[in-house]
Structure formats: C-alpha cells, structure tokens
Amino acid sequence: MPDTNSCRAVDVAEEYADNRTVHVQLKAAHASAQAVCRRVTTANNYPGPCAACAAAEVSGADFQHGFDRCIYGSVVATCASTDHRSRIPAPEFAAARSLANRQQATLLRDIFGNPFRPVAFAPEWRTGTAVILAAQMYESRTFDAMPILADALQDAGCDNEDILNHCRSxxxxxxxxxxxxxxxxxx
Incomplete structure (x- = not known):
C-alpha cells in the first residue's frame, strides 16, 4: 500500500473485528485512509490508489460496500499496465475480474470453511501446543506451521478430516x- 495511513486503516479494522479497539479509533483510521484515497485517485486507476481506496473502504462502517470496493480494487490492480494512465480494455478487465473473484472465493473458503459441512470442534483438541501454534500464526500472519498444527490436533485426538486436510492444504x-x-x- 502506498501510505502508512492505508496500512493503519487495515490494521485498525482487524483490531476492531477482534474487539481490540473501539469504534472511535476505527472512524479515525477510516478518515485518514479516505484522505489518502482522495489524494491519490487524481492519478487515475493504478495499484496504489486502488489499494488506498480499498483500505479506506475496509475500515468503513458499510462492510458490504467495502467488500465490493476491495474486489474492484484487486481487479484494477491486477489489470494495471505499466502505463498507469491507460484505460483497461474490457476483455482484460473481465478476465482479471474473474481471476479476482476466484481468489476472493479461495480466501472466503479459508475464513469460513464449508458452510454446508459445519465442523464441531472438541474442547480437548485445544491443547497448549495447538493454541500456541495458532496464536503465533494469527499474530504473525505467517501460516507455514499449519501442517504442524494438524499434527498437534491429531495428537490431541482430532480425527476430523475437514480440519486436518485444511491444515495440510x-x-x-x-x-x-x-x-x-x-x-x-x-x-
């Protein structure tokens, strides 16, 4: 992202989702990110403004609109050519939108799993090792230890194939x- 205010808006939105900050801080981060978005959009559609505007939208109160704008921003960023002032031809935009939609669907499956196959999580699977691994990945945003988490869950008695396969994917x-x-x- 082109600006620290944009990055901060995304961080505050995550903190707000985790109940680690208050609405006032979210509104302030949103206002700062919107200011960046307004400043950079005069340069036309290219990845920097799209990222800045997506950050502003995701930290806003209208989450559905923010989600739609994030998808649009990822499409434009995917399509952007080296000449940032050129318009994106319709076929390239459609192909990039299709790619962005598939990528978004993949991310949604990681976040929500399969809504048609809900998983019951047994409390005894929540061992100290599993919790430490999960907390480290959550905080660092690095998920290289997912297969190790699968092993820890399996050692704790987890036999749910959806959970184990997801961790090993x-x-x-x-x-x-x-x-x-x-x-x-x-x-």
Missing part, C-alpha cells in the same frame, strides 16, 4: 482462517 491461509479461529476459541 497449500492454502492460502490468512488471518481469520476458520481452523485457527476454532483453536483460539474465536469460531
């Missing part, structure tokens, strides 16, 4: 991963 895994959230008691 290539991902991508992101903050908010449904398995990590279950281990941390967030889900």
């Amino acid at each position: 290539l991902g991508p895994h992101v903050r908010g991963c449904w398995v990590v959230d279950l281990v941390l008691g967030k889900g």
Whole structure:
C-alpha cells in the first residue's frame, strides 16, 4: 500500500473485528485512509490508489460496500499496465475480474470453511501446543506451521478430516482462517 495511513486503516479494522479497539479509533483510521484515497485517485486507476481506496473502504462502517470496493480494487490492480494512465480494455478487465473473484472465493473458503459441512470442534483438541501454534500464526500472519498444527490436533485426538486436510492444504491461509479461529476459541 502506498501510505502508512492505508496500512493503519487495515490494521485498525482487524483490531476492531477482534474487539481490540473501539469504534472511535476505527472512524479515525477510516478518515485518514479516505484522505489518502482522495489524494491519490487524481492519478487515475493504478495499484496504489486502488489499494488506498480499498483500505479506506475496509475500515468503513458499510462492510458490504467495502467488500465490493476491495474486489474492484484487486481487479484494477491486477489489470494495471505499466502505463498507469491507460484505460483497461474490457476483455482484460473481465478476465482479471474473474481471476479476482476466484481468489476472493479461495480466501472466503479459508475464513469460513464449508458452510454446508459445519465442523464441531472438541474442547480437548485445544491443547497448549495447538493454541500456541495458532496464536503465533494469527499474530504473525505467517501460516507455514499449519501442517504442524494438524499434527498437534491429531495428537490431541482430532480425527476430523475437514480440519486436518485444511491444515495440510497449500492454502492460502490468512488471518481469520476458520481452523485457527476454532483453536483460539474465536469460531
């Protein structure tokens, strides 16, 4: 992202989702990110303004609109050519939108799992090792230890194939991963 205010808006939105900050701080971060968005959008559609505007939107109160703008921003950023002032041809935009939609669907599956196959998480699977691994991944936003988490859960008696397969999959895994959230008691 082109500006620290944009990064801060995303961080505050995450903190707000985790109940670690208050609405007043979210509104302040949103206002700062909006100012960046207004300043950089005069340069036309290219990845910097799209990222700045997506950050402003995701920290706003209208989450559905913010989600739509984030998708749009990722499409434009995907399509942006080296000549940032050129318009994106319709076929390239459609292809990039399709790619962005698939990527968004992959991220949503990581966050929500399969809504048609809810998973019951047994409390005895929430061992000290599993919680420490999950907390480290959550805070660092690095999910390389997901296969190790699968082993820890399996050692604790977890035999749920959806959980174990998800942990051992290539991902991508992101903050908010449904398995990590279950281990941390967030889900």
